[in-house]
Amino acid sequence: MTHPHTRTYWLEQAWLDTHVEPGVVLEVADGRIAALRTGVPTPPPGAEILRGLTLPGLANAHSHAFHRALRSTVQVGSGTFWTWREVMYSIADRLTPETYHALARAVYAEMALAGVTAVGEFHYVHHAPGGTPYADPNAMGEALIAAAAEAGIRITLLDTVYLSSGLRSEHSGEPPNSHQLRFSDGSAEAWAERCSVLKEQDHARIGAAIHSVRAVPAGQLATVARWAEERRAPLHVHLSEQTAENDACLAAHGCTPARLLADHGVLGPRTTGVHNTHLTDDDIALIGGSGTGTCMCPTTERDLADGIGPAVALQRAGSPLSLGSDSHAVIDLLEEARAMELNERLRTRTRGHWTAAALLRAASADGHAALGWQDAGVLEPGALADFTTIALDSVRTAGPLPRLGAETAVFAASAADVRHTVVGGRHVVRDGAHALVPDVPAALADAVAALRA
Ligand SMILES: [Zn+2]
Numbered sequence: 001m002t003h004p005h006t007r008t009y010w011l012e013q014a015w016l017d018t019h020v021e022p023g024v025v026l027e028v029a030d031g032r033i034a035a036l037r038t039g040v041p042t043p044p045p046g047a048e049i050l051r052g053l054t055l056p057g058l059a060n061a062h063s064h065a066f067h068r069a070l071r072s073t074v075q076v077g078s079g080t081f082w083t084w085r086e087v088m089y090s091i092a093d094r095l096t097p098e099t100y101h102a103l104a105r106a107v108y109a110e111m112a113l114a115g116v117t118a119v120g121e122f123h124y125v126h127h128a129p130g131g132t133p134y135a136d137p138n139a140m141g142e143a144l145i146a147a148a149a150e151a152g153i154r155i156t157l158l159d160t161v162y163l164s165s166g167l168r169s170e171h172s173g174e175p176p177n178s179h180q181l182r183f184s185d186g187s188a189e190a191w192a193e194r195c196s197v198l199k200e201q202d203h204a205r206i207g208a209a210i211h212s213v214r215a216v217p218a219g220q221l222a223t224v225a226r227w228a229e230e231r232r233a234p235l236h237v238h239l240s241e242q243t244a245e246n247d248a249c250l251a252a253h254g255c256t257p258a259r260l261l262a263d264h265g266v267l268g269p270r271t272t273g274v275h276n277t278h279l280t281d282d283d284i285a286l287i288g289g290s291g292t293g294t295c296m297c298p299t300t301e302r303d304l305a306d307g308i309g310p311a312v313a314l315q316r317a318g319s320p321l322s323l324g325s326d327s328h329a330v331i332d333l334l335e336e337a338r339a340m341e342l343n344e345r346l347r348t349r350t351r352g353h354w355t356a357a358a359l360l361r362a363a364s365a366d367g368h369a370a371l372g373w374q375d376a377g378v379l380e381p382g383a384l385a386d387f388t389t390i391a392l393d394s395v396r397t398a399g400p401l402p403r404l405g406a407e408t409a410v411f412a413a414s415a416a417d418v419r420h421t422v423v424g425g426r427h428v429v430r431d432g433a434h435a436l437v438p439d440v441p442a443a444l445a446d447a448v449a450a451l452r453a
Pocket of ligand 1: 064274327
């Protein structure tokens with residue numbers, strides 16, 4: 001007799017952090033892995049059979065869900081990050097709690113189909129256009145938390161402070177422009193008050209974010225750092241994505257953004273710098289030495305012509321790496337993982353900066369840790385029962401020996417090869433179909449069309 005809250009999975013091949021193990025049984029109870037047995041060549045009676053290579057769930061550590069509505073629209077014409085941003089604002093202007101909920105539910109369902117079991121949502125569209133708070137001032141954030149639940153994945157809502165359009169002095173920034181008014185709470189204290197009302201749930205954690213040194217005056221950084229410190233919550237910040245940000249920071253404060261953040265208590269092991277692209281050697285030492293993480297978003301960084309961040313040097317200096325699909329030009333964490341390695345190959349003209357195992361760790365365990373889910377992203381007893389299975393018999397993945405499953409997953413597979421996704425012991429994606437959102441492409445098309453109407 002099987003207890004209703006227990007379930008047995010038989011994994012044809014399993015990635016156990018260092019190697020591929022054939023024939024593994026996972027016993028799942030109350031949403032966690034209760035036991036793991038190896039050396040089981042055939043499925044036990046009643047077990048759910050997962051054919052292919054099962055990996056720990058993937059963590060998408062940096063997302064702006066609404067950017068999904070920009071897909072392809074921003075591939076016409078030329079420009080820079082700054083011209084792209086104007087198109088992005090035209091979508092941000094149109095979001096309501098209802099339209100954002102519908103879009104995010106579809107985007108998070110797309111993530112589940114890509115093997116993602118937890119998303120870090122860097123959320124800054126807080127208020128109505130013009131900056132008037134909604135009746136429930138957290139209506140937008142709560143819409144995102146509900147969307148993740150409906151799509152069957154975990155979320156860390158990184159509620160973001162966004163107060164100014166540019167740097168000016170220690171205590172004030174340039175006022176927000178007309179698009180940015182709805183991002184701003186007016187002050188870091190008002191932001192803290194609003195976020196303190198947000199409630200964590202089984203699938204949802206609350207973290208903090210500083211949009212960038214452009215968007216938060218230096219004198220208010222410590223308020224955000226303290227809020228995160230008191231709650232032991234993750235704190236994320238866009239860091240040196242653009243050289244213009246570095247130039248403006250030097251002009252206003254006489255130092256780099258990384259130095260400014262360090263001097264105001266923002267860096268540390270619960271903090272993640274997103275992009276960390278244009279850094280000095282001193283910046284790398286500050287980030288690595290403080291244990292601050294680095295979230296690379298290679299498909300977005302190449303899409304926006306940002307540049308290639310020094311991920312190898314950052315990791316060597318002590319910065320754990322995570323990965324995110326950020327603007328969702330594509331949603332494919334396997335592509336993010338291989339792009340980080342391949343970017344480095346192009347830059348250095350040498351191969352093999354990371355093993356496939358190290359890249360998978362960035363996409364799973366270290367990504368989860370960056371989002372405050374220290375108990376996920378690994379296949380071991382006690383961990384949350386979050387995992388995803390990659391087909392090893394598709395046109396992309398057939399051929400290599402099973403023991404090369406990690407290399408196949410990272411360097412040849414795509415999100416289209418994700419066959420199953422299980423979150424907290426619940427089968428969210430089965431045989432490539434989402435179990436909770438019946439027609440994900442239609443949901444995406446409808447949600448994007450509603451924002452264009
Ligand atoms: Zn971002």
